Amino acid sequence: MPAQNKDEGGWKKFLWNSEKKEFLGRTGGSWSKIFLFYLIFYGFLAGIFIGTIQILLLTLSDYKPTWQDRVAPPGLTHYPRSDKAELIINPNDDDTYRTYTKAMKDFLDSYDIEKQGDLMTFEDCGDQPGDFKNRGDLESDMGVRKACQFSRSLLGPCSGTDDRNFGFSEGKPCLIIKLNRIVNFRPKPPISNESIPEEAKHKVQSNVIPLHCTNKKEEDAGKLGEVKYYGIAEGFPLQYYPYYGKRLHSHYLQPLVAVQFVNITLNTEIRVECKVFGENIYYSDKDRYQGRFDVKIGVMTKSS
Template sequence: MSAKKEGDGGWKSFIWNSEKKEFLGRTGGSWLKIFSFYVIFYGCLAGIFIGTIQAMLLTLSNYKPTYQDRVAPPGLSHSPRPEKAELSFSMAEESSYSAYVKNIEDFLKAYDKDKQNDEIKFEDCGDTPQDYKDRGELESSEGIRKVCRFHRELLKECSGQTDESYGFKDGKPCLIVKLNRIVFFRPRAPASNDSIPEAVRPNFQNNLIPIHCSSKREEEADKLGPIDYFGIGTGFPLQYYPYYGKLLQPQYLQPLVAIKFHNITKNMDMRIECKVYGQNIDYNEKDRSQGRFDIKITIKS
């Protein structure tokens, strides 16, 4: 019995030793010192962390990424954008291309006229390619900037206004192409005709980033058929640039180009490459979306 009492007294005295005035083996002064140490230690760590974050935030802009060295401008993308960049459908089966049609329609809804009526946010910038639309500096007190209207009617046969199937029903599919947005990027038009394909030269205009599509394989060039380009000119007009970002241009609509393939040979895999041309537009084999895109189109009769 005495041993049990001594054992009970052992753990009880460890929790609170009334003779030495110790709690869990430490006096009040010892607990105060260790508590003060950790408060100061973790307070300093928190101060260093907060100070580092605040210093970093001072180098950042609310309107433009401070560092864009890993962004290779610009990317070229299209709608519809099927998996594995393969567009395959049958003219006789609506279900085989209905998803493509819906994808284009959903994308073009933002370009409806009734969504661009606000005169405070939108303005007409002409229906021919023009020079950049300068709307001031990013870091200024001007606030929200206007944007140029781009009506889907400019895409003509690929606007969905006259052909709700966007050419898929007739085996003449449309692709809606855009240059991806990069804040304050100014694409520069080709310096001369020598820097663009010969097929583009007859229709080339100043203040325009031209686009051209061709067969990926030279031996299949005669199987691609004629191609039409709809929009403002045969490319991307400069008056829609630069883009000022979501804070200053939340309603921004980048210009589009519709590409219509009129007579792709049926029942074969046609590999097509589309590229844009400009002085500051490059291409990279590791990034197939930089300044271009590849797509395989298979039309089943």
């Protein structure tokens, strides 16, 4: 019993020693010095951290991202999209393409010309390809920049206006293709047509980034049939560039190209590759959306 009292007195005395006025083995002065040391130490670390962040912020632009971790310029994408990069549909079964047509309708909703009537933010740039629209330097104090109108009616039968099924119900599927937005990027048309396939060389012209879709595999040659293109000059006209970013160009609409496969071979899955051509447009085997994309298309009329 005496030993127990001695132990209890030991930890109680360590917690508070009334004789030496110590708390947890330290006097008030000692605790004050420790508190002051760590206050200065962590304050110094916080100052370094805040200073580093402030210096980093000085190097950042309010209008253009300093670092980009997306596809190198430019990425080429399409609507509708699927996780497996394939569009296998049955014209007689709307369940096979209902999600595709809905995605295309939603995407083209902002391209209704009625929604582009504000002359403070939009302007009519014509339906013929033109040169770049220079609306001032990115860092200037001009504020919000105007954007060119792009009416979905330019996409013809793939606009979804007259044919709400975008050709899927007739076995003539459409794709809506766009170049991804890159702040201040100015695509350059090809100077020569040496690197362009023979069947696409006629598309080379000034002020347009040409687009061409074909079968990716040699064994599919002739199965794709006729491919029709709709838009301005069947490509991406330069007057829609550059893009000034979300802060200055939140209303911006990039130009589109619609591609329709009007007599694709039925009951066959075909790997289709679409590609844009330009002097500053590059491709990578590591990324299937850099300057091009491929998608498997099949129009099946036979029941499985």
